[in-house]
Amino acid sequence: MAPLELTLIVAATRQMGIGLNGTMPWTGLRKEMAYFRRVTTRTHASSGSPLNAVIMGRKTWDSIPSQFRPLKDRLNIVITRSAPAQPPRDVLATEPVRVSTLDQALAYARGHDIARVFVIGGAQIYDMAAQKAKRVLLTRIERDFECDTFFPIKLEGTQSAGWAKKSRDDLRAWTGEDVEEDGQVENDTKYHFEMWERE
Template identity: 35%
Template sequence: MSQSPATPTYRFTQPIVGMIWAQTNTGVIGADGGMPWHLPEDMAHFTRVTKGHPVVMGRKTWESFPDKFRPLPDRTNIVVTRQQGWGSTPEASGAVVLDSLEEALVEAQFSPGGNEVWVIGGGQVYEQAKEHCNVAVITVINTDARGDTQAPGLSSEWTFRGATPLEGWHTAKNGTEYRFTLWAKGETEFQAE
């Protein structure tokens, strides 16, 4: 076990469309519109990876953020929804609202920092996005907490590219064990920093 790990940093040598999430050992990513754990170290990791790059999410994910965190700072926040007229409501303030994932991914690539685009949830958006993505950054939390939303399954096209720590777990200040993992599809190249 290790204490207070440095968050891994990767420099991708080509444009990427990535997915980022945290999950339990059994693949649970959500419960009742939130996460069934409290892990500030993962939130810091999420911020470090996505900051300065556009993030794409579904409306329910956007609505799950407390008002004070919407929009996520230093990122173009793109929300995909089929709900007609939602983009003109006060709740959508600060978001670029589009009605398809494909439009959202194009918008993201033309946004500041669009050489890296991060899909941040929820479950339906991940399922739609995985065919367009070439990187997945996954925090695995050593718990079997129950939930109602599962992580998308990664097919055999995806290969494990590394973990921090490679064996064992980091231990959070609250005692929760976790590790950061990186998966890639195809010939995606990156350098660890």
């Protein structure tokens, strides 16, 4: 069995801003949210597993409107210091699995026939996952929004540590998404989809 790879998925401004006051800094990027849903839900025939996992921090879990959580058709794992000593054996449709470390989250995913594992935020959990991450799916938002929370991994520039931007073809092959070369505009906001991998 191939080891599980960790993929981080994030939408960030040019300054790598990702959040404001416990929520997203922007609203109305429906197609961007649909991309997130498709990419994190889609499983690939070669994996043979029916389900992906999404790992998130407790604050990100709290930021999801209750009618949309757990994120459907994905195993939802929440990292919190108030996790029970033992995660449940059976996954409930109405509750996420709560664990207190990233290693516990990955062990849980390994034990539950998971195809792909996505870390979906926020900043504290991206930081926790930075060393183990193989790939970052970045939606680059080309508009300035006020933010108080930032993506902690430097993908480019002098402080970047061995990340390479992959081609559109590579992104298509891995995600199954045929993205626009020049990005797209929604609600007066231009953004485009990128994939970065460790060199």
